[in-house]
Amino acid sequence: MHIVAKHLTKSFGSFQATKDVSFEIEKGRLIGLLGPSGGGKTTILRMLAGLEEPDGGEILFHGQKVSGLPPQERGIGFVFQNYALFRHMNVFDNIAFGLTVKKRSKQQIKERVSELIELTGLKGLEKRLPHQLSGGQRQRVAFARALAPEPQLLLLDEPFAAIDAKVRKELRTWLKDMIGRLGITTIFVTHDQEEAVEVADEIMIVNEGRLEQKGTPIDIYKNPQTPFVAGFIGESNVLDDVSRFKGFEEGALGSAKAIIRPEFIEIGTPGEVSYPSAAEQGIVTNIYFRGSNWQVEVEVEGLKLFAYRSLERSALQPGDRVQVLIHRLYMFNDNEHITLENGLKIDPMPVHI
Incomplete structure (x- = not known):
């Protein structure tokens, strides 16, 4: 999915979460949305998802405005920080949930879920409940569930925050490889610069509601455009x-x-x-x-x-x-x-x- 955001602004009461944010994302890119807590990262992600409507500006998917379009009609998969898995459903049923809502046939659901279980390395765990899985396994289930309806855009909100350091490093490599094979446009929010540099094709650095710089990890590191970027990326x-x-x-x-x-x-x-x-x-x-x-x-x-x-x-x-x-x-x-x-x-x- 090709994305264009123009002059996005969003306030919550007297707090201005985003200030005139504009950017463009090419189809198939893996983008790290990086910045300090409270900088506006999650607000941008939620506006793209349709969970928040901007006060000003516009968002276009493939050249079409999506303002007012509900999340379920935007072709988006969303992975939350806390996984948000259904505790009473096993792995298979959690992954199948979106397909069931869309009333796909049982055969279509079985084929798609089996494909995703294989892709995400969950084979043999289909009948387990979320509490019987490790943190890394639960995160893979959340990824698979988001991918099941074949979205054109995948949004990840601090996807590795609740996972221990060793597993987090393994999942970073896995995510980059998986997104590369699928070719799906993906944006993930993080405050961890090491994570963004390691995983992302491009990084968007946000601070105090403004987009400070967008570019490849190497370009941002070698050619910072603002004092904040120079001080935030690297030591x-x-x-x-x-x-x-x-x-x-x-x-x-x-x-x-x-x-x-x-x-x-x-x-x-x-x-x-x-x-x-x-x-x-x-x-x-x-x-x-x-x-x-x-x-x-x-x-x-x-x-x-x-x-x-x-x-x-x-x-x-x-x-x-x-x-x-x-x-x-x-x-x-x-x-x-x-x-x-x-x-x-x-x-x-x-x-x-």
């Missing part, structure tokens, strides 16, 4: 003044904020940093083991920065004096955003690993 250092740092004295945008990703910073002992003439002097204040690397907190010019350091290099300790090289940073003000490279990186020195 970051946020600074008010970077003109004090070597290589950035001339590039600052006046009163603009600077956002520096940890991977933009190189921390090392003398002889390790690639461009020592462009480096600052710093003192290590803390170091944390992060599994695949060290996260090093360092004080430079009275400011605290954190960066990553390879486990292949010698371990640093609090109090160590180090060289700190900022390779690049993002800068934002009210009118523009730019990426700045360190202007003093000229003659590289050998890097010792």
Whole structure:
């Protein structure tokens, strides 16, 4: 299903949940609707589903306006955060529910449910009740039930929130694979950026009712369009003044904020940093083991920065004096955003690993 939303606004009393939200979603895309709690994600999802009507703007499915059209006539499958399974129905009957309501024949129901049970890995569990299933199995039943009537659009509201971390990772991979095979347009709400980056073809980042940015996970990470996106996706250092740092004295945008990703910073002992003439002097204040690397907190010019350091290099300790090289940073003000490279990186020195 091809979706277009134009200038959507929605208020609940004095609270404006969405503010002039517009976007377009191509058929077959898996979209992550990402943002903090209360940012407007679920409101957008519910307006698409027909569970809420926008106060202003319009929604088009395949070029046709759907305002006023009830949910059951929009060709949508909806998976809720709490599964919403019928406790007195077994797996087969839960999946078959939508088909039964549509008065499909018993043979059609049997064939479609059997197909979905196979697709979702629920074979052998057809007669179990929801309380006899694990959280991951219940979520698969909810997916299968939503898919049973063959919707053109699948909407998922925090689909993995009630599942433990290990199963959640397994379901992410399964969902991406399943949606890829089915080719159904899918939008899932999440506040977990790792989940959105791992699963989605594209991400829509929503904050305070506004759509901040839409794009592929890589594009959003590498080319954030707003300070919120730069600070929300990935980890970051946020600074008010970077003109004090070597290589950035001339590039600052006046009163603009600077956002520096940890991977933009190189921390090392003398002889390790690639461009020592462009480096600052710093003192290590803390170091944390992060599994695949060290996260090093360092004080430079009275400011605290954190960066990553390879486990292949010698371990640093609090109090160590180090060289700190900022390779690049993002800068934002009210009118523009730019990426700045360190202007003093000229003659590289050998890097010792």
